[in-house]
Amino acid sequence: MSHTAETTQVRAPGVRQAQKLRTRRALLDAALALLEEQSLSSLGLREVTRAAGVTPAAFYRHFRDTADLGVALVDEALGSLHTTIRTALAATVRDGTGPEDGGGGEDGGDERIDAAVELIDALVREYPAHVRFIAREQHGGVTAVRAAISGQLALFGAEVADTLAAVPEAAGWSRADLLMLAGLYVDHMVMTASALLAAGPEGGTRAEVARVARRRMRLISLGRRHWLD
Amino acid sequence: MSHTAETTQVRAPGVRQAQKLRTRRALLDAALALLEEQSLSSLGLREVTRAAGVTPAAFYRHFRDTADLGVALVDEALGSLHTTIRTALAATVRDGTGPEDGGGGEDGGDERIDAAVELIDALVREYPAHVRFIAREQHGGVTAVRAAISGQLALFGAEVADTLAAVPEAAGWSRADLLMLAGLYVDHMVMTASALLAAGPEGGTRAEVARVARRRMRLISLGRRHWLD
DNA sequence: GGAGTCGGAGAACGGTTGTTTACTCGGTGG
DNA sequence: CCACCGAGTAAACAACCGTTCTCCGACTCC
Structure with a gap:
């Protein structure tokens, strides 16, 4: 290391x-x-x-108090997950099935979604404590930590919006709408991660949670595809 | 006395x-x-x-410990909001613009969405402490309280799914998909409420949060409308 | 109207908390 | 090589914690 x-x-x-x-x-x-x-x-x-x-x-040689330690934990958790999450989102973003040549091209989008959810699943398995911490303290009782998390997530949102803007399907989208969609993706990702965490490592419930998460993402992507109608 | x-x-x-x-x-x-x-x-x-x-x-004459008190708070908060939320969701559910006679009927859906977000806004203004408590302890550190909240929210979800099943647009939807959509609505509602709470009572940021929430709901409704394609 | 019930007061307990002090002692820089 | 710096130790501090006990007095039921 x-x-x-x-x-x-x-x-x-x-x-x-x-x-x-x-x-x-x-x-x-x-x-x-x-x-x-x-x-x-x-x-x-x-x-x-x-x-x-x-x-x-x-x-006291390292932190002023436990809240200060919490902020450090936020930076570490979301910082380390930064590249990973970026990869996941970049994959999810491109679900538009590309140019609509002929039919049956929708599988491409679904595959992207499957990969994204799988990546979140793997992420939760590898860093369960970090994920739990973020999900818990996102609305927790310590103001400074809440601010740090929402700041980091807003950063992610902006980044996702940029990635979204790059794909051809985003033509005609306003910056505000891109940010709206990006925020929806980010929030849904955190929600999914938390749900997977609560489901535990067992196969039964966890698989069902992942299934529902995929369907939700598919519905959102569907809405995205018809946004400009 | x-x-x-x-x-x-x-x-x-x-x-x-x-x-x-x-x-x-x-x-x-x-x-x-x-x-x-x-x-x-x-x-x-x-x-x-x-x-x-x-x-x-x-x-000790009333509660075993603070966790027990927390469970009581969950019942009170979500119990009192039950009828209110039910009303809100019933209004949101019917956004399909009815039978697709001609065009331009989409405003009906948007009006429903506006009303729903407005209702959430009013709810947050009236019971800010309850909303904050639910949002915070939903992923909080007390297991019993977490279980109580997720149980209540699952109840809401099932209820919303029932309401969704009653409208004509739900024809052809499986029960699992209805539950998926209902859960998405419920989660989005909690997220919106929390975001409104964090925005404070000031007009500027709060209005923007409400605006984004409306757009998110509109996108979800759009995906719902094209789900069976 | 009297016996009984019970919500709340008051006091005490052992334990833990956050914070500060004075001190040690090994790596660091001139 | 030696003086210094600073990360970590040990001890002490008052304040607070959850829990338990005894006791009081107003309500309840017969």
């Missing part, structure tokens, strides 16, 4: 700062684990340090 | 139970007020009793 050069490490390596980042990592991981069964506003400072194996006072 | 029964106050009322319900009311109201700036899992028992003007020990 990190670039800890062993031999000719020079300049700015810092064994010092490396250790600092390690405990910071421990604090973030411990907090994320604890947040699977409670929300941020009830997360105790001592609770985190205890789980991380450090002293309560050490916490 | 109050003397006994005034004249022919009889049978089952009970001055006793009336007072009990009064303090229960005080506890619920105090909790709801406190929950505007934090989440349920961080809500303290003593905090609630202090705000309600009663002793901590009195709390």
Whole structure:
């Protein structure tokens, strides 16, 4: 992962700062684990340090309070998922079945949707704690964290709108409408991720959730296709 | 204070139970007020009793713990909004512009959508604390409350699906697809309510949020209209 | 009208919280 | 090589937490 050069490490390596980042990592991981069964506003400072194996006072070397830690968690969670989500959305966006040559071309759109939902599913499986944290604190009790999340999601929305604008089907769409559709996609993605998380790793309910998510996306894409009528 | 029964106050009322319900009311109201700036899992028992003007020990006469109180709040919030939401959804459902006689009939659908969003807006203005509570605890840290909310919302969804099935445009729709669409409506309603709440009572941003919500609904209705193609 | 019920008050308990202080001690830079 | 810096420790602080106990007094039922 990190670039800890062993031999000719020079300049700015810092064994010092490396250790600092390690405990910071421990604090973030411990907090994320604890947040699977409670929300941020009830997360105790001592609770985190205890789980991380450090002293309560050490916490202040990294964060002002638990809310500050929460904001850091938002950046980490949505930052790491940034490229992944971008890929997913780019795939979803192009569902217009391309030029309407002949019929039966609709499978292309459905395949894109299937791939997108599958990607969300894989994402939830790989980073369940991050997804849970975002879904929970999106409307949570800590103002700063809420603001951070909505800011990041708005960023995603704008990015999706840009991607949407690039495809030929978007001809004639206003910027406002593109943002509207992009926001709908993003919100639906968060909702789907949360639903998948709540369904658990079992096959039965989870498969049904994915099925419904696909149909919802298909309906939205259908509406998108006929928007300019 | 109050003397006994005034004249022919009889049978089952009970001055006793009336007072009990009064303090229960005080506890619920105090909790709801406190929950505007934090989440349920961080809500303290003593905090609630202090705000309600009663002793901590009195709390146990009404609820086992704060999670139990949260479930009661869910029933109250979604129970009271039940009829209102039902009305709103019944209005939204019929957006198919009726029989497709000639063109230009689409305004009917848009008017329904406008009315529905307006109703949500009014609902948020009248019960902001309830709406905030539901939106926040829907993915919150208390399992029992989460289950209660999702159960109530699933009930709403089924009800909306029934209403949808009654309109002529639903011919040929499977029950699963009706539930899918109903869930999409319900989720979108909660999202819109939360967004309106976050926008605050000011005219500028709030009006924009309502505008986007209307467009989203219009797009969904469009997809619904072309679902069976 | 008297016995009984019960919602609420009051006080006490052990435990945990966030925060601050003084201190250690190993990596860092001149 | 040595002085310094700073991440982390240990201890102490008052405040608050959830829970339990005993007790009071007003309502209820017969």
